[in-house]
Structures are given as C-alpha cells and as structure tokens.
Amino acid sequence: MHLPAATAYLTAVTTASPPSHLQRVVAWLHRQPLKFLWLLVLWMAFVLPWLQRDQNKPGEFYPFSNLPMYSSFAPSTYYVYVTDLADQPVAIKFLSGQVLSNIKKTYESELKKQKSKAGGSIKLADLPIEKRHEAGNATLHWLVPFCHADQLAQLGGLRLRQVSIDYREGRIEKTELPVGEVHAPTAPAP
Structure with missing residues (x-):
C-alpha cells in the first residue's frame, strides 16, 4: 500500500x-x-x-x-374392521383388494340411508342397533363380490365390527360391537 x-x-x-x-x-x-x-x-x-x-x-x-379440523376434535368417533366368523381380524386388503377407509365410507353412507329412513332427525351415533345391523349387512354384501371366493369360503363368512371411541369426563372409552354378518356364498351343487 x-x-x-x-x-x-x-x-x-x-x-x-x-x-x-x-x-x-x-x-x-x-x-x-x-x-x-x-x-x-x-x-x-x-x-x-x-x-x-x-x-x-x-x-x-x-x-x-x-x-x-386440526385444533379441536369431536368427543366421539369410530372405526370399523372386518373379522371372520370366529371374530379373528381379516387382512381385508389381501382378501378383497379394498382398504378399510373404503369400507368405512360405504358403512357410513349406508348409515346415512338408514338415518333418512328413520326420519333424519337422529344422529348417526344414536341409530338403533337394528339399523346399524342393516347398514353393516349392506356394507358386507357390497364387499363380498370383491373377495377371492376360495379364501372367503375358507373363512366361512365375514363380520363387520364397529369400535366407538368416546371422550367422557377426562377418560377415553372404547366400545366394540358387531354390526353386520354375511356367510360365504355356497356353490350350487352339480
């Protein structure tokens, strides 16, 4: 410098x-x-x-x-799953190619149909068990054509189970009940 x-x-x-x-x-x-x-x-x-x-x-x-939808949650919700007639859970994706979210959506739309038949003023969670059984049976009848026939025959049939989850008095309560049943279709005798 x-x-x-x-x-x-x-x-x-x-x-x-x-x-x-x-x-x-x-x-x-x-x-x-x-x-x-x-x-x-x-x-x-x-x-x-x-x-x-x-x-x-x-x-x-x-x-x-x-x-x-992210900051507060409803005090009650439910999910459904499929079992065989011995109440053992079934891997429904491998049996039918369907996922449980599609089965729940179908079940919920069937519940809404039952709600409208009942007058429409009742909440879905308060539908009588008979109406839930009708919706569950309709859901399983919708599902059966997607299932592999030989695997379904081995199971003997399917049950749809609803698990309700409720938040009451600071506790989480879980209630499970069967809402539908369908037996495997039998092949006609030759």
Whole structure:
C-alpha cells in the first residue's frame, strides 16, 4: 500500500461512525448464500406478526392456519374392521383388494340411508342397533363380490365390527360391537 492510500484508509476507518444495527444486518444478509430464504425467515418471524398485531386472533395465519379440523376434535368417533366368523381380524386388503377407509365410507353412507329412513332427525351415533345391523349387512354384501371366493369360503363368512371411541369426563372409552354378518356364498351343487 502507498502511504497516502494507507493514510486515507486509516482516516476513513477512525473517523467514520460505526454502522447501525440495521446496516450490520443488511451487510450480513448480503454475505449469505441463500438471501431469499433468510429474507423469508425474517419476514415470517418479525414483519408478518407485527402486521397482524391488531387482529382479534393475532397470528391466525402465522406460521400455520388455525383450522378447526386440526385444533379441536369431536368427543366421539369410530372405526370399523372386518373379522371372520370366529371374530379373528381379516387382512381385508389381501382378501378383497379394498382398504378399510373404503369400507368405512360405504358403512357410513349406508348409515346415512338408514338415518333418512328413520326420519333424519337422529344422529348417526344414536341409530338403533337394528339399523346399524342393516347398514353393516349392506356394507358386507357390497364387499363380498370383491373377495377371492376360495379364501372367503375358507373363512366361512365375514363380520363387520364397529369400535366407538368416546371422550367422557377426562377418560377415553372404547366400545366394540358387531354390526353386520354375511356367510360365504355356497356353490350350487352339480
């Protein structure tokens, strides 16, 4: 370095005011390889909450939405599964190619049909057991054509079981009941 250049540099360094906090942050951001990502992080961490500070629900969309389906759960729900006539669970995917979610949807649509027949003012969970049996039997009759005939014959038939899960008084209660039964179709005698 030449002497005048070095002197000018030292004079500039010693006489210049120190950079502000904002200038240091901006300089730091310029040195980062993923500038846009850091800008997004700063936006979501500081600017977005500041902009939403006067809302009824501050932070409603930060960083995740407060969707009711994820923030609160119904006090009761149920699931269904399929057993053989000895009440041993059956791997229904291998037997029929169907998944339990499809069976539950079919069962629920059959329950809704039974509800409309009963007048429609009753809740699905409060349907009488006879109506649930009709819905369960209809579901199993829907399922049988999908099943491999030889495997179904070995099982002798299928049962649909409903497991209700209720949250009451700080406890989880589980109730299981059979809601449908179908026997394997017999081959006609030759």
